[in-house]
Amino acid sequence: MKPIQVGLLGIGTVGSGTFNVLKRNQEEITRRAGRGIEITMVADLDVARAKAVVGEGVQVVNDAAAVIANPDIDIIIELIGGYGIAKKLVLDAIAAGKHVVTANKALLAVHGTEIFAAASAKGVVVAFEAAVAGGIPIIKALREGLTANRIQWLAGIINGTTNFILSEMRDKGLDFDVVLKEAQRLGYAEADPTFDIEGVDAAHKVTLMSAIAYGIPVQFDKAYVEGITKLGAADIKYAEQLGYRIKLLGITKRTAKGIELRVHPSLVPAKRLIANVEGAMNAVVVNGDAVGTTLYYGKGAGSEPTASAVIADLVDITRLHTADPQHRVPHLAFQPSAISNEVVLPMSEVVTSYYLRLRVADEAGVLAQVTGILAGAGISIDAVLQREADEVGGEGSTQTDLIILTHDTREGTMNDAMAQMQALPTVLAPITRIRKEELA
Numbered sequence: 001m002k003p004i005q006v007g008l009l010g011i012g013t014v015g016s017g018t019f020n021v022l023k024r025n026q027e028e029i030t031r032r033a034g035r036g037i038e039i040t041m042v043a044d045l046d047v048a049r050a051k052a053v054v055g056e057g058v059q060v061v062n063d064a065a066a067v068i069a070n071p072d073i074d075i076i077i078e079l080i081g082g083y084g085i086a087k088k089l090v091l092d093a094i095a096a097g098k099h100v101v102t103a104n105k106a107l108l109a110v111h112g113t114e115i116f117a118a119a120s121a122k123g124v125v126v127a128f129e130a131a132v133a134g135g136i137p138i139i140k141a142l143r144e145g146l147t148a149n150r151i152q153w154l155a156g157i158i159n160g161t162t163n164f165i166l167s168e169m170r171d172k173g174l175d176f177d178v179v180l181k182e183a184q185r186l187g188y189a190e191a192d193p194t195f196d197i198e199g200v201d202a203a204h205k206v207t208l209m210s211a212i213a214y215g216i217p218v219q220f221d222k223a224y225v226e227g228i229t230k231l232g233a234a235d236i237k238y239a240e241q242l243g244y245r246i247k248l249l250g251i252t253k254r255t256a257k258g259i260e261l262r263v264h265p266s267l268v269p270a271k272r273l274i275a276n277v278e279g280a281m282n283a284v285v286v287n288g289d290a291v292g293t294t295l296y297y298g299k300g301a302g303s304e305p306t307a308s309a310v311i312a313d314l315v316d317i318t319r320l321h322t323a324d325p326q327h328r329v330p331h332l333a334f335q336p337s338a339i340s341n342e343v344v345l346p347m348s349e350v351v352t353s354y355y356l357r358l359r360v361a362d363e364a365g366v367l368a369q370v371t372g373i374l375a376g377a378g379i380s381i382d383a384v385l386q387r388e389a390d391e392v393g394g395e396g397s398t399q400t401d402l403i404i405l406t407h408d409t410r411e412g413t414m415n416d417a418m419a420q421m422q423a424l425p426t427v428l429a430p431i432t433r434i435r436k437e438e439l440a
């Protein structure tokens with residue numbers, strides 16, 4: 001089957017990430033989608049910059065309408081932003097019978113009702129995973145994973161720029177303006193950064209989540225919106241002293257009287273996981289009556305994290321483009337015909353770092369014997385801790401514990417070294433080995 005053809009409108013921060021990730025991971029994405037996905041035409045006002053990103057072989061124009069008019073294109077990605085020209089282009093793409101993928105939360109939160117109605121009438125999809133919490137698959141979780149539940153409430157840190165500002169102000173005592181400039185440089189901030197700092201961007205996102213959580217129309221005009229501009233450094237400090245962190249939260253809650261929809265700075269107990277979401281990271285907590293509380297965490301902004309969500313929507317739409325129902329939800333996420341025979345490694349080939357605890361005789365030269373074996377095996381030591389014998393075995397003890405952290409080592413090599421260490425007469429008990437994972 002020939003690749004599905006995609007037209008990209010706007011190749012700035014998110015657009016270039018989308019182009020690059022799609023190209024880099026082409027082979028695996030095709031195995032998942034069941035068909036290649038190719039951006040064959042790009043529109044951007046800055047044609048020269050666009051050409052520098054896409055190279056040869058992709059048509060670049062400055063008129064987005066020309067991409068929509070191209071009959072070979074099945075999916076339009078809108079990454080221009082705003083409610084101006086983007087609205088017209090999305091509606092034109094729908095009218096032309098094309099599916100739309102967009103990261104434009106502003107457009108959907110304000111004009112979603114009109115846009116979704118147009119798409120329904122035409123039988124096309126408007127997918128927007130990238131619009132809420134960037135790379136975190138929160139739309140998919142609400143739309144698919146949690147469908148059994150009556151959602152009670154959800155709350156999220158859904159604006160990276162403001163979370164970055166609050167984190168830097170708290171940790172480094174930096175000024176608001178300095179941190180905002182840095183967020184803009186890193187590509188997190190909206191074209192108009194007042195949308196970030198006044199809470200508007202978070203309100204766009206929580207409006208969309210509220211609609212999906214409760215099955216109501218998107219109603220941005222009903223949201224209460226308060227940003228972080230009136231917060232003082234002193235408030236952050238006092239909250240801290242009381243055991244809280246201040247976070248800009250988007251909250252939507254079902255109550256007996258109706259649905260709450262609001263964005264404002266909030267004190268959150270410091271021990272909550274969400275209170276420890278720092279920098280530009282996002283997190284959303286969802287409470288459903290059956291599942292209880294679930295947490296979704298990750299990068300909510302930036303070029304490739306946002307591209308990750310855009311491409312997931314492209315894969316979903318591509319999977320729909322077939323009559324075969326098996327194709328739509330492949331059991332193992334990859335198409336059955338694309339399952340690979342890559343090997344699963346035996347444990348001896350696994351590479352990790354280690355914590356070792358050796359109960360040894362408290363005498364000269366023991367440490368040298370042990371480290372000598374590790375050096376001989378090419379195992380690099382990260383840290384060594386030798387406990388006082390008295391601490392380990394009580395007063396007058398002749399035994400002590402030697403704790404060693406290693407750098408990455410092949411398990412088979414470690415097994416051999418451990419056998420040698422265990423055989424030393426000065427090693428008095430079975431060695432304890434715990435594998436260490438950084439998980440960063």
Ligand SMILES: NC(=O)c1ccc[n+]([C@@H]2O[C@H](COP(=O)([O-])OP(=O)(O)OC[C@H]3O[C@@H](n4cnc5c(N)ncnc54)[C@H](O)[C@@H]3O)[C@@H](O)[C@H]2O)c1
Binds near residue numbers: 045062079106301306
């Ligand atoms: N940057 C992020 O981390 C992020 C994350 C999630 C969602 N978003 C959303 O993604 C969208 C794009 O954001 P971005 O950060 O990539 O913006 P950007 O400013 O980096 O890119 C927009 C691009 O669109 C082009 N453009 C403007 N008007 C055009 C027109 N009429 N025709 C064709 N091209 C035009 C610009 O030249 C630019 O290259 C926005 O809706 C934004 O809210 C961004």
Ligand SMILES: N[C@@H](CCO)C(=O)O
Binds near residue numbers: 162190300
């Ligand atoms: N301006 C947004 C981009 C992601 O939607 C943020 O800072 O989170």
Ligand code: NA
Binds near residue numbers: 130134136138139309
């Ligand atoms: Na998302």
